[in-house]
Amino acid sequence: MELLTLSRAARLAGVTRGVLQKMVRDGELASFEGRVRIDALVRAFPDAALEDNAELARVSRIKERAFARRVYERALPDKEVLAARLGALSLELAEARARAARFQALLGGLRQRLEGQALGAWLQLELEAGMAANEDERRVLAQDGVMRVMAPHVKLVPDGQEFFVEGADTVLDAALHAGLGMAYGCSAGNCGECKARVVAGSVRQVRHHDYRLSEAEKAQGFALLCCCTALTDLVLEAKVARFAGDIPLQSITAHVRRMDRLSAEVMQLELLTPRTNRLRFLAGQSARIELGGAVATWPIASCPCEERRLQFHLHRLPGNVQSDYAFDRLRVGEAVQVSGPVGDFVLREDGARPLVFIAWGWQGFAPVKSVIEHALAQEAAESIDLCWIGACAADHYYPKLCRSWAEAIDNFRYTPLIAGAGLHGEVTQTVRGALAAALRELHPLAQRDVYVAGDRAQVAASRAYLEEQGLPPAQLVSWDAHG
Numbered sequence: 001m002e003l004l005t006l007s008r009a010a011r012l013a014g015v016t017r018g019v020l021q022k023m024v025r026d027g028e029l030a031s032f033e034g035r036v037r038i039d040a041l042v043r044a045f046p047d048a049a050l051e052d053n054a055e056l057a058r059v060s061r062i063k064e065r066a067f068a069r070r071v072y073e074r075a076l077p078d079k080e081v082l083a084a085r086l087g088a089l090s091l092e093l094a095e096a097r098a099r100a101a102r103f104q105a106l107l108g109g110l111r112q113r114l115e116g117q118a119l120g121a122w123l124q125l126e127l128e129a130g131m132a133a134n135e136d137e138r139r140v141l142a143q144d145g146v147m148r149v150m151a152p153h154v155k156l157v158p159d160g161q162e163f164f165v166e167g168a169d170t171v172l173d174a175a176l177h178a179g180l181g182m183a184y185g186c187s188a189g190n191c192g193e194c195k196a197r198v199v200a201g202s203v204r205q206v207r208h209h210d211y212r213l214s215e216a217e218k219a220q221g222f223a224l225l226c227c228c229t230a231l232t233d234l235v236l237e238a239k240v241a242r243f244a245g246d247i248p249l250q251s252i253t254a255h256v257r258r259m260d261r262l263s264a265e266v267m268q269l270e271l272l273t274p275r276t277n278r279l280r281f282l283a284g285q286s287a288r289i290e291l292g293g294a295v296a297t298w299p300i301a302s303c304p305c306e307e308r309r310l311q312f313h314l315h316r317l318p319g320n321v322q323s324d325y326a327f328d329r330l331r332v333g334e335a336v337q338v339s340g341p342v343g344d345f346v347l348r349e350d351g352a353r354p355l356v357f358i359a360w361g362w363q364g365f366a367p368v369k370s371v372i373e374h375a376l377a378q379e380a381a382e383s384i385d386l387c388w389i390g391a392c393a394a395d396h397y398y399p400k401l402c403r404s405w406a407e408a409i410d411n412f413r414y415t416p417l418i419a420g421a422g423l424h425g426e427v428t429q430t431v432r433g434a435l436a437a438a439l440r441e442l443h444p445l446a447q448r449d450v451y452v453a454g455d456r457a458q459v460a461a462s463r464a465y466l467e468e469q470g471l472p473p474a475q476l477v478s479w480d481a482h483g
């Protein structure tokens with residue numbers, strides 16, 4: 001019986017991996033060693049299997065809209081890559097046919113020997129039942145074949161992350177689109193930092209590289225991920241940053257790409273890093289930026305899946321040199337010095353628990369946005385709850401984005417709350433009151449991972465309240481504006 005990886009099964013069914021993981025955990029979907037049987041998938045999602053790729057396309061479109069960001073270039077692979085992928089698939093098919101022919105011959109011989117016996121009659125019945133075509137299963141298998149050509153699946157060892165290589169992407173680009181903290185440097189075939197070993201499957205070089213792999217490395221199957229694409233599903237041995245300390249401090253010169261006013265007081269500054277010198281960071285981390293001669297640390301509001309684009313949500317602070325410069329004099333195209341990353345407000349990748357995000361005021365939303373976008377790119381969260389608690393309505397400076405997440409993604413809930421002026425004064429009672437309202441439907445907290453971001457007093461009061469309510473300290477990740 002054909003088995004599918006959870007990621008592939010989720011794509012075929014048009015749901016996220018987190019949803020399938022929950023179904024497996026709840027016993028609603030049978031799995032074998034982390035894989036799903038096609039017949040079980042068809043039983044669980046009879047409609048999705050009958051709609052060809054329409055469901056998958058719908059989910060992709062919704063996600064792109066919900067992210068309110070660049071639409072992925074879903075270019076077709078070039079014709080040579082397409083031909084090579086079809087060639088690899090045909091080879092697999094030929095091997096499967098040869099194996100099937102051998103089994104058929106074996107069964108034929110067995111049937112002859114058992115003719116006239118009860119065991120022979122049983123075998124005949126079972127064979128006929130097995131041969132009876134199941135239309136839905138055949139359709140899923142056919143879709144799986146198309147998907148393998150259009151978007152081969154990659155699994156990383158030893159950590160187990162998974163992603164798809166869409167269209168014409170290199171393996172490195174595809175991993176970055178999926179928000180993974182891959183090790184890399186120049187992205188142009190010069191430094192060798194993206195070197196990884198192909199444990200299973202095959203790759204094809206699609207870009208020239210000056211970096212020379214040694215003969216021993218070639219013999220062991222090493223490849224440069226920034227210069228090759230996947231021809232088949234792959235298993236790769238590759239380094240992936242998972243913790244804040246895994247990424248070295250970098251300093252780069254970026255350029256202002258755009259400046260968008262999200263509200264009267266908040267501007268989204270988007271910087272573009274050089275193609276061959278991007279900033280490596282984990283979603284939720286911060287960077288120091290220099291504007292008008294002043295240096296300040298801001299959370300990066302975008303996720304690493306945005307590749308060269310770094311977003312910051314700058315707040316107007318009258319009298320502050322950097323703020324005055326950013327709001328009054330900064331121009332598109334200007335060079336900006338960026339260094340980082342710093343901070344450890346990053347997604348815990350060890351837990352499969354539902355995620356709760358609590359963003360306080362205008363300060364807490366940017367790091368939360370980055371981690372949420374990363375979690376959405378990973379498709380691993382079973383559910384996401386975002387509570388944005390402001391002192392006044394103006395603190396919710398990006399409601400459109402939050403509402404579009406909630407409307408487009410089934411397991412995403414958004415709760416905006418106004419806590420009143422007390423949020424900036426004696427915060428403890430205000431925080432406790434707001435959290436009690438926000439978390440009313442999310443108990444028991446012990447089964448969730450909670451991410452809190454805001455100013456120092458808000459975060460400290462939240463931590464005390466959440467732990468009092470039974471949240472284990474290890475399941476709380478926090479960021480504060482002074483941290």
Ligand code: FES
Nearest residue numbers: 185187191192226
């Ligand atoms: S990132 Fe430098 S060679 Fe690939």
